[in-house]
Amino acid sequence: MTAKHQSGGRRAVAALLLLTSALAAPAGAETLQGALAKAYASNPTLTGARAGQRATDEGVAIQKASGRPALNLSGTYEESILKPTISFTSPQRTVNAQTQLSVPIYAGGQVRNGIKAAKTRVDAGQAQLRGTEMSIFSQTVAAYMDVIRDTAIVSLNRANVRVLEVNLQATNDRFEVGDVTRTDVAQSQSRLALARSDLQTSEANLITSKENYIALVGEAPDNLEPPPQLPGLPADPDSAVQVALRDNPDILAANKQREARAYDVKAAKGAVLPQVSAYTQAGYTNYLHSLNSSAQDANGNIIEGPQINKQAAAGVQISIPLYQGGRPGAQVRQNQALEAQAIEQAIETERGVIAQTRASYASWQASLETIKSAENAVSASSLSLEGVRAENSVGSRTILDILDAEQEALRARVQLVSARRNAYVAGFSLLASMGHAEADDLNLGAGALYDPMVNYKRVRGKWFDWDFDPAPRPVATRTVDTPAQNANVPAATTQQP
Template identity: 45%
Template sequence: MSIRATPIALLLTCAMALPVQAETLREAIASAYATNPDITAARAGQRLTDEELVRAKAGIRPTISSTSVLDQETTSPGRFDDQSRLFNSQIQLSQPVWRGGQTINNIRAADKSVLAGRERLRATENQLILDTVTVYLDVLSNQSEVELTQGNVSVLEQQLQASTDRFEVGDVTRTDVAQSDARLALARSQLISAQANLEASRHAYRRIVGNEPVNLQPPPPLPVLPGTPEQAVDLALAESPFVNSAKLAEQSARYSVSSARGARLPSLDATFSVGYTNFRGLNNQIGGIRFSNVEFTQNIGARLTIPIYQGGQQGSAIRSAKARADQLREDATAAERQAIANVRTAFENLLSARATIQAASVAVEANELALEGTRAEQTVGTRNILDVLNAEQELLNAQVQLVRAERNAYVAGYSLLAATGRAEVKNLDVPVALYNAEQYLDRADDRWFDWAAEFDAQPLSTAVLPAETED
């Protein structure tokens, strides 16, 4: 059986009068996905990782270079008297044949780094969507708290006026008026605090989503969640981007160890070169007539390099690579433990919040009846003003607790999704163009010629936030 969140009752009630042009949670996620600088920076970082694989693959390809030399002999500075002139040009092709296994292991390590980077990009997306949901629900819940507190202030203002009027006719004492006045002051302070919290949540929303939170609609029901903690743990261990990226990073480091060991082995290159030489000088003349000595050359050869002693540098590099791999292995274990803890914590928070919703709903209904009865009893003299004030405060506390519990339940649900790697745009029916992390690498792989290597990545834009306006 899967867990599905119930609609947020108080937020639904507050949304009945919203205009048609209101922002939904999916639209907020789409805006953050397209414009948040954290995820756009992560995408640029992934492209940087992709280029490491491109460079590693270049190690199996030939290189071509050209060298040209012009040498003119003169007898004095600034005087070109044509004593002798040499022009030499050469083109050389070098093809790596054997690198002690370094090239293939570098490619394998870079390939695993690319996959690990894509998992880190998934992790960034999951965290961004969780942050978006959190600030979205914070704004909604804080708005509800402000509205509830404002309503309480209005009621207490009327209560204070009524107490003052009754005191003037001698129906109540000055103590009753003072109690009403004190409770109103407390409610106003609570309103100030609620308004401050609302402003803070709006600022956080603007930072993450990229626009002002205007007329936010209630969120839709949560996606289907794992039914048990065990199911959630299994899903997280299989699909969590944090776990997968840590495992892939360890695999990459293992290949780097093999590459470091290969640096101790011989390397072999095949070479081919063609050259042109043109020499004209005093020793190339007959009867005062100078001749040019022109020569064309071509060479085919092989170059074998055998490391003999490198001052302990390669040994240190191997030990460092092994230590790095061991470190990443422990990081992978830690990532698994953290994923399990995150999943179980989110699951317990969800169950706790749902139980709190049920209890708070009962408390709201009971306090509404209690307040109504207390007011009726006050009219017949069996209750005093303090009893009414206490009943009103208890009702407000229960309503605020219900709003917060509903917010906590929804955020806990998305925390569970993020911990299992399911808080992603492709799983949430978000109206936005997906970023294709593979597309850039495919295009970069096809660019073998350095002078036609540059191209634009998938279009990205970070929105310029509008200036805040004062009400």
């Protein structure tokens, strides 16, 4: 989108972030790259931020207008209803036209610093737009992974319900022949009821995740493909922080806002300096033969007075402020306070980015360790369940032991699914906090990227008063026509993590 520190090697690995999933995806499946591209094109938060940036672009043209010539034309038509009783030369009607051209020469630096402040705010806005992109992408990745996780959890819970139903039937059969007690049957019934309750909860969570996905992407999720590996992740939190301090758009935006406030102070100080401008004006008055004015020439002949009056003048005007009621001083102090606020906000933003980067790194590392532990737990619980069932068949284990082993195996699988989701989301959040998860980095497709400089270059030099844009139309897509989501799981969904 906008230029920033990045190398060819970084772009190469960034292209692998989502391109591999697009190449490997079967027909009809949705990839993470595709979901991000849809959010990039039609998410209302992002399209609204772009419109807001276009409004910020106009600040430059508005400030430039203060330093350009101003041309005004005024005209009046006056019909006298009641003439003054003591006036013998008052006209009955008058047409008057005046024009004035004013050219500012010196305004105490107000125009110059106002333009610099506006340009700096454009830079800040573009950095904020980059931050909005990464925020939407992070939310989209989280929503994408939530759907994958909750789909797997629903599948696991449905499989668990089926196992417990078979187990209850087997327990009832064994109770009929006196092999187990009523207590064993009650325990099986209890676990099945709890499993069905967990299934209903997981189905509700899946529906919620799908609806959140629709809110971000604009379309319902359809057979989401597993995401590719995340490249470019840092080796330690310190290196991540160093990259974030250099590339994070929130920090860049805060620093630019601070610079803009400094220009505001300089512009406000110009109010106490002399103002110089050049001007020219012309006037035309026509009394429409209603002016009662006459005179005699040397021969005694009556001469009717003039019915048209013309005038023109040009000059230079200088205005030296002597006292303005304390307004300039108050405005300077106000802008100095706002500059101080911007300085503190830049430090606050930097603190937040550092904390977010370190926290994301810690979360990512913890999730990776959790994945290892969960994989071991899945393997051990599966082996334990097989052993308990075998021992139960020879009478050395109870039905409760089987139920406990099945529950432990389910928890291990759910934990593994959740850990994989958390690791991926934390890794992407880490890239985002480093400033490496915007549209330029994700290879969303040639020609698909929004360049805010295009609009800025289009409007920065405009000077025509009637140069309007077409009436705005919505860019984001509505989701009112998307069907309400359900907890259906594709048949190909793998039940084992």
